[in-house]
Amino acid sequence: MNTTQDFHCGFIAVVGRPNVGKSTLTNALVGTKVSIVSRKAQTTRHRIHSVLTRDDAQFVFVDTPGFQTRHGGAMNRMMNRVVTQALADVDVVIQVVEAGKWTPGDEQLVPLLPKNAKVILVINKVDMLKNKADLLPFIAQVSQKFNYTAVVPLSAAKGLQLDVLLNEVAAHLPVGEPMFEEDTLTDRSMKFIAAELMREKIFRLVGDELPYSCTVMIEEWDENEKGARISACVLVEREGHKPILLGAGGEHMKRIASEARQDIERMLEKPVFLNVYVKVRKGWSDREASLRELGYE
Structure with missing residues (x-):
C-alpha cells in the first residue's frame, strides 16, 4: 500500500x-x-x-x-x-x-x-x-x-x-496515511452485522405486515475455530406483532433464521447454530433511553 x-x-x-x-x-x-x-x-x-x-x-x-x-x-x-x-x-x-x-x-x-x-x-x-x-x-x-x-x-x-x-x-480527499488496515471492511463488529443481517431478513420476508418497531439483539455469541453458537432476540412493541413475525406454524421465523444463518456463515466462513426468539417490550422505539440501551446512537 x-x-x-x-x-x-x-x-x-x-x-x-x-x-x-x-x-x-x-x-x-x-x-x-x-x-x-x-x-x-x-x-x-x-x-x-x-x-x-x-x-x-x-x-x-x-x-x-x-x-x-x-x-x-x-x-x-x-x-x-x-x-x-x-x-x-x-x-x-x-x-x-x-x-x-x-x-x-x-x-x-x-x-x-x-x-x-x-x-x-x-x-x-x-x-x-x-x-x-x-x-x-x-x-x-x-x-x-x-x-x-x-x-x-x-x-x-x-x-x-x-x-x-x-x-x-x-480527488477531494485530504493527503494522509490510512486509518484502517488494508483488509478492513467496516468498523462495526461481527455481532452488529449479524443483527443487521437478521433485521434485513425481517424487512424482506415479513413484508408490510410488521411495523418498523422491531429490532434485533444478539444475546449470546460463542465462537471458536470450528463454528459459532448465536442466540438472538427479536424485540417487538406489541403482543399482536409476535404472530405476524412468527407466521403460520412459525414458518416466517424459520425462514428468517435460516436465511440469516446462511449469510452469517458466509461472513464468518464457518458453521453457525442460530437460535432466535421473539420478545415484547412496549414502546421501546419511542424512548431515547431504550434506544441508547439497544445501541442506537
Missing part, C-alpha cells in the same frame, strides 16, 4: 432521503454487504463506517439513515441527529437522489449540506429511467439546487459508473 504523500484518506458521508439506494451504493463501492438493503424506506438506522482501500486512497464511507421529514418519534429524531452529525464530520459528502425524481425530501436535505466540504451529487438508478433523454434536463435542473462539486449519474445496483464516482471522491 502506498503511504507516501501521494496517498489520500478521509471520511465520506452518503446521505439522501429514505429509499434512494444509499446502502446499495455503499455496499457496491466497498464490494461487500455491510449495510442492509431493502425496498422499504428507513431500513438503515445506524451510522456505519465501510472501508475501501486502493493503492492511492482509503475511503471511509459513512452510510447514514435516510433523513426523515414525514414522521416524528424518538427513533426518527435520533436518526436525523445521526445524519446531521455525520455531515459535520466528513471531508466529502455524497448526496444520493433518484434519477428523474426530485422530491420535497430531497429539497429539505439541501440546507443541511455543509458549505466547508465537497458535495458530490449522485443520480442513482439511471438504468430505471424509461426515457434516457430525460437525464440531461434532470441533471441541469438539480444542479441549480446547490453548489455541487460534481454530478455523477450511475446505477449502484448494476455497478455502472462506480469507478467514475470513486475517482471523483479520491
Whole structure:
C-alpha cells in the first residue's frame, strides 16, 4: 500500500432521503454487504463506517439513515441527529437522489449540506429511467439546487459508473496515511452485522405486515475455530406483532433464521447454530433511553 504523500484518506458521508439506494451504493463501492438493503424506506438506522482501500486512497464511507421529514418519534429524531452529525464530520459528502425524481425530501436535505466540504451529487438508478433523454434536463435542473462539486449519474445496483464516482471522491480527499488496515471492511463488529443481517431478513420476508418497531439483539455469541453458537432476540412493541413475525406454524421465523444463518456463515466462513426468539417490550422505539440501551446512537 502506498503511504507516501501521494496517498489520500478521509471520511465520506452518503446521505439522501429514505429509499434512494444509499446502502446499495455503499455496499457496491466497498464490494461487500455491510449495510442492509431493502425496498422499504428507513431500513438503515445506524451510522456505519465501510472501508475501501486502493493503492492511492482509503475511503471511509459513512452510510447514514435516510433523513426523515414525514414522521416524528424518538427513533426518527435520533436518526436525523445521526445524519446531521455525520455531515459535520466528513471531508466529502455524497448526496444520493433518484434519477428523474426530485422530491420535497430531497429539497429539505439541501440546507443541511455543509458549505466547508465537497458535495458530490449522485443520480442513482439511471438504468430505471424509461426515457434516457430525460437525464440531461434532470441533471441541469438539480444542479441549480446547490453548489455541487460534481454530478455523477450511475446505477449502484448494476455497478455502472462506480469507478467514475470513486475517482471523483479520491480527488477531494485530504493527503494522509490510512486509518484502517488494508483488509478492513467496516468498523462495526461481527455481532452488529449479524443483527443487521437478521433485521434485513425481517424487512424482506415479513413484508408490510410488521411495523418498523422491531429490532434485533444478539444475546449470546460463542465462537471458536470450528463454528459459532448465536442466540438472538427479536424485540417487538406489541403482543399482536409476535404472530405476524412468527407466521403460520412459525414458518416466517424459520425462514428468517435460516436465511440469516446462511449469510452469517458466509461472513464468518464457518458453521453457525442460530437460535432466535421473539420478545415484547412496549414502546421501546419511542424512548431515547431504550434506544441508547439497544445501541442506537
